[in-house]
Amino acid sequence: MQKKSTLRLFLALSLALFQANAYAQVSTLPAQEAYVDINSNGVNLPISLSKMGKGVRSIEYTLTQGGKVIATKTINIPAQSMTSSGQSAVNVLIPPYNDTTVDELSLNIIKVNGQPTNMKEPYTTIIRKTLSQYATRKVVVEDYTAMWCGWCPRGLAMLSYLTRQHPNDFIGIAIHGSSDPLMCRDYSDMTSRISGYPTITFDRSVDSKDYSGENTFNSERRQGADMDVSVSAVWDRQKRNISITTKTTFRTRPYRNTYALAYVLTADGLQSRSYYQKNYFSGNRQYSGYTNELNYFVNAPSTISNFKFDHTAISALGITSGINGSISQIVVDKPQTHTASFDNISQYRVIQDKSKLHVVVLVLNTSTGKIVNADQCEISDHTPSGIESAPTTDEVVEVARYNISGALLDKPVKGLNIVKYSDGRIVKEIVK
Incomplete structure (x- = not known):
């Protein structure tokens, strides 16, 4: 009898010790980013509890900045919100800092189910970006494609679908590869880095493997942006050259200025009897129903003659790592202007209708290589200034x-x- 009592006591103590230390060695999450308006009460940042394992019913956490606790809270987790594999997430309120700058917070989970975790390291760190106002984020997809590539209609359909669904927030660029009649030579360095066709990349951050791109688009757009950016473009009188003006306004002060601009000239409606698109989706009903745009290829022949190509990259400036000096010293809410140009447009023989050209500006983070924001515009006609010199006699037009x-x-x-x-x-x- 005494042995049984001793055994029960041992098991109870062991269970208590296990509960007290069960989460002491939990692996941490990668750093998170939070964009917070300085005039708001804060923003809810979803934090995954996948590293905590099953059986989590409540957590108590602290937020610290520079070792100082700025928030403590207990969150109850309903059982129905936990998946069978133990997946769950909680919203952690991230308050704004008192200045428009970037700083780092630590999220420390100090209790799980009321028991101390004794975790030595923060569960995750949070890069807090306090903004003067929220910036508009636009998502870019670069689709590396080719006429001879039978699986490339996946990217063409995705660009068309996202353009239709999100005309104000999405920018598509179709980059045709080597030996293709629509090849863009300015993209050659980027093209040499891909492993095959199609390669469909969101913001040079995430390669898409699905058929609509909707979930990846939403995920990228939710990430926010440090800056607003807008681009405008205008023809010269003879429609030979395009002048570009970009205004970039940062809404927070980053740690370092690791930003640069790049430009792409794109064309829609490129069509010729010599153009075609190989199409391995032809007749494959398993691909039906994803989008209307992909349905078109399912119902189309295996070689589509006289195919019309949109979003096609014609020329680019600074496309690999940006133009040096295109982003100057950053002052919050102070717009900065950069000018560039695409010259001698007649050299691009594939252009068919100048009214279907667009100029895209990309904001690149030169440290990570990612596209962090973008804008796109049509090209306005030349407007005489009223004081305009006559064309020189040696200019052939x-x-x-x-x-x-x-x-x-x-x-x-x-x-x-x-x-x-x-x-x-x-x-x-x-x-x-």
Whole structure:
């Protein structure tokens, strides 16, 4: 009898000791980011409890900054919110700092189910970015594609779907690979880094493996941004060159200025009898129902002739790591302006309709290589300033364009065009 009592006491003490130390060696989470408006009460940051294991019914945590506790709270976790594998998450309120800057908080879980954890390290660290106001975040997808690639319609469909669903928050760029008629040479360095086609990358951060991209888009957009960015572009009088102006306004003061701008010229509606798209989705009903855009390829032939390509990268500036000096000294809420240009547009023979061109600006974090924000615009027509010099006599420009029947054209049209230049030359030009 005495042995049984001793055994019960031993088991009870062992259980108590286990409960007191069960979470002492819990592995930690990677650092999290939180964007907080300085004028708000704070923002709820979802924190996964997957590292805590099963059976968690409550936690008590502290938030510390520089070793000083700034918040303590107990959160009860309903049993129904815990999955069978022990997955759950809680919202931790992150208050703003008293200045628009970036600092680091530690989230320490000090009790689980009322028992001390004795954890030696923070469960996770939180990079808190206190903003003067929330910045608008736009998500970029770079789709590395090719006409000869039969699985590449997945990326083409995704770009079209996300453009339709999120026209104001999404920017798609289709980069055609080597030996492709629509290849963008300025992207050659980036193209050399991919492992195959298609490669579909969100913000140079996450490779997408699904068919709509909706979940990845939402996840990227929720991450927020340190800055607002807007771009505008205008043609010169002859529509030969494009002048670009970008305004970037930071809403917080980062640790370091590791940012730079890059630019991409894209075209929609590129179509030719020599263009085609290989399509391995043809007739594969298992891919039906994801999006209307992918359904098109399921119902299309295995080789789509005269295919129309959108979002196509034509030229780029600073596309690998940004343009040096394009982001100057950062002052919160003070807009800074950068100018650039795409020149001699006629060199890009694949352009068919200048009204279907767009300019994209990318904000790159040069430390991580990620795209952290972006904007896109159409190109406005040239507006005379009222004080404008006449064209120089040595500048050769197109003065008229006719079709084979002699009718005057206002833009290039498919087929044979007859072009008259200011130096008197008349040239026959075939537009595909």
